[in-house]
Amino acid sequence: MIEIAENKCDFCGCCVGVCPVNCIEVMEADIRIEHEICIDCDICVYVCPIEVLSQTDSKKSSSAAA
Amino acid sequence: MWKDQKKFDCIVVGGGPAGSTFARVAAEGGLSVLLLEKDRDIGVPVRCGEAVSDAGLRIFHEPNPRWIASTINRIKLVAPNETVVEFDLHQKGYILDRRIFDYDLAEFASAAGAQIVTKAYIDGLIIEDDKVVGVRGTHVGERFEKRAKIVVGADGVESRVGRWAGLNTTVKLKDMECGIQKTVTGIDVNEHMFDFYLSRKWAPGGYLWVFPKGKHKANIGLAISGYYAKDGKAAHKFLDEFMAWKYPNASVLTTVVGGVPVAKTVKQMVMDGLMLIGDAARTVNPVTGGGIIPGMRSGLLAAETAVKSLNNGGPTRKNLTPYEKAWHKIGGKNHERFYRIKETIFRFTDDDLNRIADGIANVPEDGRSLLKLFTIAASKKPSLLIDVARVFTGI
Ligand SMILES: Cc1cc2nc3c(=O)[nH]c(=O)nc-3n(C[C@H](O)[C@H](O)[C@H](O)COP(=O)(O)OP(=O)(O)OC[C@H]3O[C@@H](n4cnc5c(N)ncnc54)[C@H](O)[C@@H]3O)c2cc1C
Numbered sequence: 001m002i003e004i005a006e007n008k009c010d011f012c013g014c015c016v017g018v019c020p021v022n023c024i025e026v027m028e029a030d031i032r033i034e035h036e037i038c039i040d041c042d043i044c045v046y047v048c049p050i051e052v053l054s055q056t057d058s059k060k061s062s063s064a065a066a
Numbered sequence: 067m068w069k070d071q072k073k074f075d076c077i078v079v080g081g082g083p084a085g086s087t088f089a090r091v092a093a094e095g096g097l098s099v100l101l102l103e104k105d106r107d108i109g110v111p112v113r114c115g116e117a118v119s120d121a122g123l124r125i126f127h128e129p130n131p132r133w134i135a136s137t138i139n140r141i142k143l144v145a146p147n148e149t150v151v152e153f154d155l156h157q158k159g160y161i162l163d164r165r166i167f168d169y170d171l172a173e174f175a176s177a178a179g180a181q182i183v184t185k186a187y188i189d190g191l192i193i194e195d196d197k198v199v200g201v202r203g204t205h206v207g208e209r210f211e212k213r214a215k216i217v218v219g220a221d222g223v224e225s226r227v228g229r230w231a232g233l234n235t236t237v238k239l240k241d242m243e244c245g246i247q248k249t250v251t252g253i254d255v256n257e258h259m260f261d262f263y264l265s266r267k268w269a270p271g272g273y274l275w276v277f278p279k280g281k282h283k284a285n286i287g288l289a290i291s292g293y294y295a296k297d298g299k300a301a302h303k304f305l306d307e308f309m310a311w312k313y314p315n316a317s318v319l320t321t322v323v324g325g326v327p328v329a330k331t332v333k334q335m336v337m338d339g340l341m342l343i344g345d346a347a348r349t350v351n352p353v354t355g356g357g358i359i360p361g362m363r364s365g366l367l368a369a370e371t372a373v374k375s376l377n378n379g380g381p382t383r384k385n386l387t388p389y390e391k392a393w394h395k396i397g398g399k400n401h402e403r404f405y406r407i408k409e410t411i412f413r414f415t416d417d418d419l420n421r422i423a424d425g426i427a428n429v430p431e432d433g434r435s436l437l438k439l440f441t442i443a444a445s446k447k448p449s450l451l452i453d454v455a456r457v458f459t460g461i
């Protein structure tokens with residue numbers, strides 16, 4: 001699952017632009033992910049310029065890195 | 067009062083340069099326009115290096131000194147091995163103050179008759195019989211729905227408007243530049259020079275910029291390609307390292323982050339009742355990452371088509387398609403050439419970049435230009451030379 005470090009986010013929307021299933025919502029000062037729709041592709045984790053997002057499923061992240 | 071009005075000719079989602087330009091031109095053409103911006107302030111935060119060319123700005127407005135923090139006429143490139151090459155830009159550029167610029171663009175739209183509302187966040191479209199007929203959202207905590215003949219997605223890199231309508235605007239990982247910028251003071255810079263640092267160690271698949279805003283203040287930022295961001299080192303770490311090396315005593319006034327979609331413009335920019343403009347349509351120049359002027363240009367072209375379509379036959383996909391065609395005719399071909407150039411240069415290794423810097427350093431200063439630079443850069447891939455020649459000489 002994608003975890004959000006909420007107090008770090010700058011609400012820039014970079015992650016929204018790349019999400020293949022359009023399940024991230026960024027407002028003026030709030031960010032939400034619809035976890036039921038998320039396909040855990042981790043692309044949002046890679047693009048975030050300030051490491052707000054992380055993949056909590058360690059098996060998933062290690063296989064993605066491989 | 068917008069709250070009492072149920073229906074508009076156009077509703078524009080997003081109050082950046084693209085949205086405000088569309089709103090102004092459509093209102094000047096006699097349409098009723100509502101522009102909705104989610105943030106409390108137009109133009110803030112400034113997620114932008116704020117560089118534009120004089121020629122680009124003049125397509126739309128006489129440059130107003132209030133908008134201009136610095137006038138640029140030289141360019142400096144720093145190669146991975148720290149070779150420095152300088153040359154004349156052969157044209158004028160500016161570093162804007164976008165807080166003032168974006169405000170003024172919105173004021174022009176308002177003066178032309180558009181209604182502008184901030185703190186209005188759109189979270190869905192009203193779609194009937196496969197046609198977009200309005201938007202849904204929240205204004206200061208209150209839900210609302212508004213109808214329009216044309217909804218315009220000017221909602222930036224984070225655009226969802228097109229996707230709600232079924233258009234594919236997703237940016238590929240390799241086509242997203244992940245950016246971070248600090249506006250700093252307490253440093254010494256040449257106020258008339260763009261500085262670019264090119265290296266995988268500073269900004270892999272992108273570049274690092276120092277854009278002056280006076281003698282002691284600058285926007286210092288970088289963007290790295292998503293392709294390299296995948297390796298696990300995030301953009302902010304690159305900038306922290308650079309600042310510690312080059313400007314350790316700078317005072318940081320602002321830090322912003324943001325994505326720059328260096329993608330091909332979306333294939334389909336319109337459908338029944340919907341148009342996409344600016345970053346939402348992926349109009350940014352893929353080589354420079356400059357999106358202010360292309361966004362304004364797409365806003366202008368879209369508004370001209372919108373006015374025509376509403377006076378003649380209605381906002382069907384067919385009647386809105388002239389905008390798509392006009393974009394491809396005026397900006398689109400060059401955009402595709404720039405995209406092809408970007409596809410090659412974003413993979414350059416530090417050795418390639420050192421070789422290019424040496425190549426341009428060997429040219430006498432009065433022979434150096436962006437055309438010369440890109441010609442040397444493209445020499446490894448001769449098929450690119452035609453693209454380079456065309457985009458820099460306007461053939
Ligand atoms: C770090 C960085 C540096 C850059 N440097 C330069 C540069 O030097 N020169 C240059 O030309 N370009 C630069 N760019 C690109 C430039 O900033 C953009 O291309 C330009 O702002 C695009 O204009 P726009 O109007 O399309 O979108 P934006 O300016 O992004 O405006 C979109 C607006 O839509 C609003 N919005 C989004 N979603 C909603 C919603 N659901 N409801 C209501 N409102 C919404 C947003 O709040 C925003 O105000 C840079 C970008 C970044 C990230």
Ligand code: SF4
Nearest residue numbers: 009010012013015048
């Ligand atoms: S990319 Fe990072 S900073 Fe930007 S909105 Fe997404 S999580 Fe927040």
Ligand code: SF4
Nearest residue numbers: 019038039041042044
């Ligand atoms: S992991 Fe993939 S699908 Fe899930 S939110 Fe991130 S980008 Fe979207």
